[in-house]
Amino acid sequence: MTDKYLRDITLNFIIAGKDTTANTLTWFFYMLCKNPVVQEKVALEVREATEAENSISADEFVELMTEEALNKMHYLHAAITETLRLYPAVPVDGKCPIEEDILPDGFVVKKDDGINYMPYAMGRMTYIWGDDAEEFRPERWLLDGVFQPESPFKFTAFQAGPRICLGKEFAYRQMKMLGAVLVNFFKFKLVDESKEATYRTMFTLHMDQGLHLYAYPRL
Numbered sequence: 001m002t003d004k005y006l007r008d009i010t011l012n013f014i015i016a017g018k019d020t021t022a023n024t025l026t027w028f029f030y031m032l033c034k035n036p037v038v039q040e041k042v043a044l045e046v047r048e049a050t051e052a053e054n055s056i057s058a059d060e061f062v063e064l065m066t067e068e069a070l071n072k073m074h075y076l077h078a079a080i081t082e083t084l085r086l087y088p089a090v091p092v093d094g095k096c097p098i099e100e101d102i103l104p105d106g107f108v109v110k111k112d113d114g115i116n117y118m119p120y121a122m123g124r125m126t127y128i129w130g131d132d133a134e135e136f137r138p139e140r141w142l143l144d145g146v147f148q149p150e151s152p153f154k155f156t157a158f159q160a161g162p163r164i165c166l167g168k169e170f171a172y173r174q175m176k177m178l179g180a181v182l183v184n185f186f187k188f189k190l191v192d193e194s195k196e197a198t199y200r201t202m203f204t205l206h207m208d209q210g211l212h213l214y215a216y217p218r219l
Contacts, residue, residue, distance in 0.1 A: 009166065019206075020090065020171070023089050023204050023205050023206055023207070024080070024087070024171075024175060025175055025179065026211045027083050028083045028179060029179075030190075030213075032079070033188050033213055038079055039187070039188065042075060043184060043187075045072075045074075045075045046073060047184065049069045049072035049073050050064040050065065050184075051064065052184065058181070061181065074142060074145060074147040075145075076179060076180060078142050078147050080175050080176065082136055083136075085123040088119035088205060089157065089204055090204060091120035091204075091205045092118050092119075092120070093116065093117060093118075093119065093156075094114060094115060094116045095115045095117075096112060096113070096114055096115070097110075097112070097113060117156070119157055123157075128154060152164055182215075184218070185218055186218060187215075189213060189214045190214075191213055197211070
């Protein structure tokens with residue numbers, strides 16, 4: 001393992017993960033505002049996992065955000081994953097085979113053909129996710145309160161196989177830490193609850209005009 005290899009991996013973590021993580025958190029807080037019951041469930045789980053008192057300071061709370069505490073936040077993990085199912089950070093992705101191949105349905109893929117797939121559309125297909133595919137329901141990822149991952153070939157937000165996203169676990173850690181801290185101290189509400197958010201057509205799934213919300217301190 002050379003210094004150049006380590007440098008390239010580090011740059012991949014920092015640069016490739018910046019916009020994707022930020023965009024996912026934007027959609028995550030939007031979905032929490034649209035689903036206040038989910039928001040309260042996340043807040044309750046965070047309190048229970050960290051054993052934080054109501055009057056605790058932000059600095060004191062951060063000290064309670066241990067690996068053990070984060071690993072207990074199954075509902076938060078499920079809510080972030082459900083956000084990624086509906087609003088994947090990269091809505092359209094592409095591959096280019098180095099050799100001719102045949103897909104499971106018999107379709108022949110020639111060498112160097114450009115192939116695109118759409119995680120955004122796949123996350124909303126009823127034959128993949130069921131009749132409630134359009135519904136934001138973190139519980140679909142839980143079994144007896146424990147997070148249950150799906151096959152990466154079904155949940156394609158991080159790709160799959162040997163080229164699966166290098167920063168997947170790093171991104172989850174970042175999002176869970178920031179999400180837990182903010183939800184613990186604030187209750188979020190959309191400025192305009194009648195307005196439905198839309199996305200901008202870009203390489204990553206940006207929210208058009210950004211996210212406008214109120215943050216009320218939790219008592």
